[in-house]
Every structure is written in structure tokens, then in C-alpha cells.
Amino acid sequence: MIVLDSGIGNYVLSEGRKYSFFGGNNYLGLANHPYLKEAVIKAVEKYGVNFSASRCTTGTSDIHIELEKQLSIFKGKQDTVVFASGYQGNGILLEILKGNYSTVLADHHAHPSITSGIPRDVSIMTYNHCDHDHLEYLLSKHNILKPLIITDGVFALTGEIAPLDKIYPVVKKFNGLLVVDDAHSTGILGNTGKGTPEHFNLPDDGNIFQTETMSKALGSYGGFISGNKPLMELIRRNSTTYKASTSLPPPVVAAGIASLKIIGENPALRIQLLEKAGRLRKEISMLGYRTSGDGTPIIPIILSTMDKAKKLSLFLKKNGIIIPFMNYPSTHKLHMIRITVTTCHTDDQIETLLSTLKKSRINGTDQSQ
Numbered sequence: 219m220i221v222l223d224s225g226i227g228n229y230v231l232s233e234g235r236k237y238s239f240f241g242g243n244n245y246l247g248l249a250n251h252p253y254l255k256e257a258v259i260k261a262v263e264k265y266g267v268n269f270s271a272s273r274c275t276t277g278t279s280d281i282h283i284e285l286e287k288q289l290s291i292f293k294g295k296q297d298t299v300v301f302a303s304g305y306q307g308n309g310i311l312l313e314i315l316k317g318n319y320s321t322v323l324a325d326h327h328a329h330p331s332i333t334s335g336i337p338r339d340v341s342i343m344t345y346n347h348c349d350h351d352h353l354e355y356l357l358s359k360h361n362i363l364k365p366l367i368i369t370d371g372v373f374a375l376t377g378e379i380a381p382l383d384k385i386y387p388v389v390k391k392f393n394g395l396l397v398v399d400d401a402h403s404t405g406i407l408g409n410t411g412k413g414t415p416e417h418f419n420l421p422d423d424g425n426i427f428q429t430e431t432m433s434k435a436l437g438s439y440g441g442f443i444s445g446n447k448p449l450m451e452l453i454r455r456n457s458t459t460y461k462a463s464t465s466l467p468p469p470v471v472a473a474g475i476a477s478l479k480i481i482g483e484n485p486a487l488r489i490q491l492l493e494k495a496g497r498l499r500k501e502i503s504m505l506g507y508r509t510s511g512d513g514t515p516i517i518p519i520i521l522s523t524m525d526k527a528k529k530l531s532l533f534l535k536k537n538g539i540i541i542p543f544m545n546y547p548s549t550h551k552l553h554m555i556r557i558t559v560t561t562c563h564t565d566d567q568i569e570t571l572l573s574t575l576k577k578s579r580i581n582g583t584d585q586s587q
């Protein structure tokens with residue numbers, strides 16, 4: 219485990235040493251942004267640290283309502299509900315939608331928040347990873363009517379984008395619903411940063427739902443779901459997870475509002491990030507490393523054994539670069555370190571990373587892949 223003694227940015231301190239940092243999910247560099255910090259300090263001075271109450275008792279403040287309003291504007295939806303974590307979102311939504319679907323079909327490599335969020339009394343199947351043909355095969359074979367298909371929008375480990383352009387026609391064919399966990403896409407993908415459905419220009423026809431988080435590109439914390447007013451009211455009225463959790467703390471709420479302002483005023487941030495990530499992924503492949511994904515700031519380096527992945531992470535650390543070995547709950551049997559690029563990384567840092575990775579190949583740290 220890497221212990222940091224600083225906040226996160228393109229550089230961090232760990233056990234007294236400064237490192238170039240390519241970990242975490244602070245894609246737009248907002249987690250340590252001066253504007254967010256200022257908003258947080260003001261919120262703490264005005265409201266303190268915590269409302270110590272659930273939203274439906276005395277845990278709703280004017281800034282919660284403002285955050286939900288700003289998220290609705292950002293998403294182009296009627297309303298938004300925020301709650302304690304992105305992890306909770308899939309469970310909240312699938313519980314509330316119960317009665318509108320017969321069976322859940324999840325991507326085989328869906329995030330644990332998806333698999334653990336599926337209600338216990340619902341029948342579940344998994345389709346092969348990102349495989350719309352297999353999804354269609356299962357729906358036909360089992361004659362499933364009104365399915366709910368759920369997938370990550372961007373896969374946290376591999377950086378792959380779920381092929382929603384191919385999945386959604388299958389969902390429509392079977393009169394189903396599509397739920398996309400866009401934890402790693404919000405603020406990044408799509409023309410205005412609304413995530414993977416926007417990235418693929420899918421229609422806003424009421425059959426596509428997203429579960430999202432402020433803890434990654436938005437640099438704050440907390441989950442949210444945006445949609446039409448009746449659905450949001452159902453969550454507020456009926457979700458026990460929503461009603462029985464303490465509301466988001468004021469610093470986190472204020473940071474969320476501040477980050478939406480930055481994202482709204484600086485669409486170029488997203489474009490710069492994706493260009494930087496595209497260049498780095500290409501260079502890493504050219505060095506002969508196995509990577510995956512496309513068009514996202516998550517760039518794994520996949521090794522043939524766990525030992526090699528750990529060694530590569532250690533080699534980089536000795537050379538002043540933190541890229542974590544990914545020991546993360548997943549059905550993938552991949553051994554990897556995961557690079558995440560942010561808008562803050564400089565060309566020099568990226569050059570140093572590439573030359574260190576090249577040195578590692580020459581030294582044989584990770585020859586077999």
C-alpha cells in the first residue's frame with residue numbers, strides 16, 4: 219500500500235520523498251484545485267463539517283439543493299438526487315426501477331458496485347465482456363422480456379469504453395432498459411462531458427439511466443443520479459439507502475458545486491485530457507507494452523504474472539514515479555499496473571515516464587507479456 223503524506227496532484231509526497239504521480243482518478247486535476255479548496259473552506263466556516271442527519275430529516279441544506287440544481291443543469295435533466303457514494307448508486311437505482319424489468323443482465327466484468335447492487339430477489343445473468351452478440355443470444359435463448367442491461371460506461375481497470383452503440387439497439391429490440399455506471403466518464407466523455415451515452419449520441423428516450431459519482435473527474439465526493447422528476451421523487455420517497463444514510467458533508471457539497479463551475483467554463487480541459495491520454499497510450503504500445511482501452515485516461519500496462527506487475531510498479535517507484543499495482547476486486551484475471559493521466563501532467567513528466575518504462579524493458583524487469 220502506498221501511503222501519501224500530501225494531497226494528490228501531478229506530484230505527491232510519500233514517506234518524505236517526492237514522486238511523479240500517475241495514480242487515482244483525479245482526471246481533471248480538480249481534487250486539489252485552489253477554487254475548490256476556497257469553496258470548501260468557506261463551507262466549513264459557514265456550516266461546519268457535517269450535518270449529522272439524513273437528507274429526509276435535518277440533513278438537507280440550501281447547498282445540497284444548489285448542488286442538485288447545478289448537476290441537473292450539467293446533465294440537461296429535470297432533477298438530480300445526490301447521496302453518500304457512487305458505490306451506492308447502482309443499488310439505489312435498481313431497487314427503485316424494480317417492477318419495470320424482469321431480469322438483470324450485467325457485463326461479466328461489471329464493477330462490484332453493480333453486482334452487489336442487484337436486488338437479491340431478481341434473476342441475474344452475465345453476458346460476455348462488451349459482447350453485444352452474446353447479450354442478444356442470451357435474451358433470445360431465454361426469451362427474456364423487459365430486461366435491464368447494466369454495464370460500466372468506462373471500465374475502471376482496463377479503460378475500455380462499453381460499446382453502447384452496439385448494446386443499445388439490442389436493449390431496444392427486447393424492450394429493455396439500459397443502466398450505465400459512468401463513474402469514470404462523467405465530466406470527460408461526450409461533447410459536453412455527460413458521459414458514455416452522449417459519447418455515442420444515444421437518444422434521450424427515457425430508457426437509458428446513468429449512475430454517476432463526483433469522486434473522480436469532479437474532484438469532490440458523493441454519488442448522484444439525474445433524471446425526470448417522478449423518478450427522482452421515487453428515490454427520495456422510497457430508497458432506504460438514500461433515506462437512511464447521513465447526507466453529504468458541506469465541504470464535499472461545496473466542492474461539487476465549484477467543480478461544476480470549472481467544468482462548465484473550461485470545456486477545453488476535457489479535450490486536452492483525452493488528447494494527452496491518446497498520445498501516451500500510443501507511445502506505451504510503441505514501447506512494446508500490452509495495454510488496453512481506447513480514448514480514456516485509464517491506461518493499464520498488462521503483464522504476464524502478478525510478480526512482474528509488482529516488480530514494474532516497484533521499479534518505477536525507485537525511479538521516482540508512482541503507478542500502482544492494481545490489487546482491486548475484479549473478475550478480470552489480469553496482472554497490471556494502471557496509469558491514470560490528468561490535465562496536470564506536464565510533457566516533461568510524460569517523457570520521464572516513457573523513458574523509465576523503456577529502461578525497464580531494456581533491464582528486463584518485465585520481458586514476458
Ligand SMILES: Cc1ncc(COP(=O)(O)O)c(C=O)c1O
Nearest residue numbers: 303304305329331374401431433
Ligand atoms: C465503475 C465504478 N462504479 C462505482 C464506483 C464507486 O464510486 P465511489 O468511489 O464514488 O463510491 C467506482 C469506483 O471507485 C467505479 O470504478
